[in-house]
Amino acid sequence: MAGTFKFELVSPERILLSVDAEQVEIPGADGDFTVLAGHAPVIATLRPGTILSRTKDGKKAIFVKSGFVEVRPDSVVVLAEQAFITDEVDPRHIETELKATEAALAAANDDEARRHLGMAIDQMKQIAAARARG
Numbered sequence: 001m002a003g004t005f006k007f008e009l010v011s012p013e014r015i016l017l018s019v020d021a022e023q024v025e026i027p028g029a030d031g032d033f034t035v036l037a038g039h040a041p042v043i044a045t046l047r048p049g050t051i052l053s054r055t056k057d058g059k060k061a062i063f064v065k066s067g068f069v070e071v072r073p074d075s076v077v078v079l080a081e082q083a084f085i086t087d088e089v090d091p092r093h094i095e096t097e098l099k100a101t102e103a104a105l106a107a108a109n110d111d112e113a114r115r116h117l118g119m120a121i122d123q124m125k126q127i128a129a130a131r132a133r134g
Contacts, residue, residue, distance in 0.1 A: 003037030
């Protein structure tokens with residue numbers, strides 16, 4: 001059986017998730033990567049995307065708009081600017097976030113910001129569509 005490690009996802013409001021994980025898939029700004037117990041230390045920035053944590057009890061998907069991740073051999077800590085657990089969030093919250101992100105995209109004045117916001121919009125639309133399908 002695979003080893004476990006402590007996984008915490010922290011937003012400015014609260015700790016969204018604190019579990020013993022077997023695996024965590026991270027949307028890194030330089031590419032997605034998977035963390036298992038004993039992973040080499042890494043500090044990375046996040047791109048908009050979904051973090052998928054796997055525990056002995058199942059999977060949990062968390063949307064992050066941006067943030068940082070610190071990986072150690074025995075723990076992973078994500079500091080997210082904005083995040084929500086995809087199967088627990090109110091669909092109205094997704095719609096509100098989507099509208100705010102679209103407005104930010106319209107006002108963006110550099111390519112990197114537009115790329116980042118465009119990815120966030122795409123991810124939120126995918127989450128909203130998945131939630132609508134049930």
